[in-house]
Amino acid sequence: MEGVPPDSLKQEPVDLADFINLFDFEQMAKGKMTEMAYEYVASGAADELTVRWNRQALDAIKLNPTVLTDVSQLDTRISLFGQKLAHPILIAPTAYHKLMHPEGELATARGAGLASALYVVSSFTTTPLAEIAQVATQPLWFQVYVRDDREFTRNQIQEAEAQGCQALCITVDTPVPGVRNREQRGNFRLPAGVTIPHMGGPIVEKKPFTWNDIAWIQSFAKTPVLLKGILNPDDAEKAVQAGVSGIIVSNHSGRNLDTVPATIEALPRIAERVNRRIPVLMDGGIRRGTDVLKAIALGANAVLVGKPICFGLACGGAEGVAKVLQLLTYEFELAMILTGRATIDSIDRSVIWDSFRENKQG
Ligand SMILES: Cc1cc2nc3c(=O)[nH]c(=O)nc-3n(C[C@H](O)[C@H](O)[C@H](O)COP(=O)(O)O)c2cc1C
Numbered sequence: 001m002e003g004v005p006p007d008s009l010k011q012e013p014v015d016l017a018d019f020i021n022l023f024d025f026e027q028m029a030k031g032k033m034t035e036m037a038y039e040y041v042a043s044g045a046a047d048e049l050t051v052r053w054n055r056q057a058l059d060a061i062k063l064n065p066t067v068l069t070d071v072s073q074l075d076t077r078i079s080l081f082g083q084k085l086a087h088p089i090l091i092a093p094t095a096y097h098k099l100m101h102p103e104g105e106l107a108t109a110r111g112a113g114l115a116s117a118l119y120v121v122s123s124f125t126t127t128p129l130a131e132i133a134q135v136a137t138q139p140l141w142f143q144v145y146v147r148d149d150r151e152f153t154r155n156q157i158q159e160a161e162a163q164g165c166q167a168l169c170i171t172v173d174t175p176v177p178g179v180r181n182r183e184q185r186g187n188f189r190l191p192a193g194v195t196i197p198h199m200g201g202p203i204v205e206k207k208p209f210t211w212n213d214i215a216w217i218q219s220f221a222k223t224p225v226l227l228k229g230i231l232n233p234d235d236a237e238k239a240v241q242a243g244v245s246g247i248i249v250s251n252h253s254g255r256n257l258d259t260v261p262a263t264i265e266a267l268p269r270i271a272e273r274v275n276r277r278i279p280v281l282m283d284g285g286i287r288r289g290t291d292v293l294k295a296i297a298l299g300a301n302a303v304l305v306g307k308p309i310c311f312g313l314a315c316g317g318a319e320g321v322a323k324v325l326q327l328l329t330y331e332f333e334l335a336m337i338l339t340g341r342a343t344i345d346s347i348d349r350s351v352i353w354d355s356f357r358e359n360k361q362g
Pocket residue numbers: 040041042054092093094095122123124143171228250251252253255283284285286304305306307308310
């Protein structure tokens with residue numbers, strides 16, 4: 001358990017056959033992680049209203065299935081920026097994987113490989129990107145927190161691209177972290193020996209982070225640039241005007257600004273404004289195959305999953321991560337079959353029961 005105090009993780013074997021849906025992982029992970037790590041992952045900002053709304057809003061959407069459709073040739077494949085993916089479920093960037101499992105991000109990358117999933121590596125990775133890239137068999141993207149030291153950020157991005165990362169997700173919703181009361185009570189700190197090799201030292205200068213920085217990143221980035229953390233349709237329009245390659249509709253799992261809307265609520269109006277000019281991805285509360293279907297129907301090209309990956313990692317390392325993704329893709333395939341949709345392109349607004357459709361279609 002290199003770099004992690006032996007008592008910081010409770011690694012007793014679990015039988016992954018016992019996990020039948022994504023919610024089971026959180027239950028089990030609570031017993032497997034230190035309290036500090038569990039509170040860090042599970043919590044949201046302030047009163048956690050947005051955390052709850054992410055789930056409630058997805059639950060409230062009803063489906064409108066079509067019967068007697070030929071779904072024998074089910075095809076979940078998508079293409080993003082020319083990259084061919086087996087399915088539209090990506091691993092969201094989450095920090096500090098060595099708090100969840102001694103193999104940290106290496107296990108996550110292996111799990112992504114087992115489940116044919118694209119993995120967005122956090123800039124708060126506790127494992128160097130070069131090592132992750134060595135074990136990855138699926139595409140990697142890199143998430144960027146823009147540093148006060150912009151030369152550091154430029155080097156970080158160039159290093160990520162040199163390691164083979166195929167896109168950059170610039171997180172724009174966290175100029176500062178939110179009011180994280182549970183994290184504060186848990187007295188969050190990194191255990192001795194766990195480091196974040198791609199974040200650099202402490203902040204020395206509070207520098208504004210604006211659209212000018214996005215233009216600057218695009219001036220040297222060789223890979224597609226996505227903005228992660230868009231909720232406002234006006235910002236989505238500015239992102240298109242700025243020439244970015246894609247956006248991720250996200251409220252950071254309710255960890256930053258509490259009381260912003262659920263992402264599934266923000267998604268349709270953003271998708272409408274973007275009007276397919278660039279891909280729109282979405283995350284926040286995706287736990288069921290039907291959630292993936294609803295997000296695609298309401299305008300997402302793909303979704304990302306955060307907390308369940310952390311819990312899967314804590315429960316079973318690479319196999320736990322893979323099991324989370326396999327359960328979700330399996331549920332998604334069933335949802336496609338049961339709604340009569342054989343391809344991703346055929347998942348449109350008509351699969352949403354009309355009380356939730358903005359443009360009623362009779
Ligand atoms: C424990 C944890 C750590 C996270 N770390 C990052 C991060 O380093 N960078 C980032 O852009 N987003 C981070 N996020 C946000 C996720 O990328 C993603 O937006 C969110 O988790 C999706 O919602 P979900 O967890 O409900 O699936 C983190 C989320 C969690 C739960």
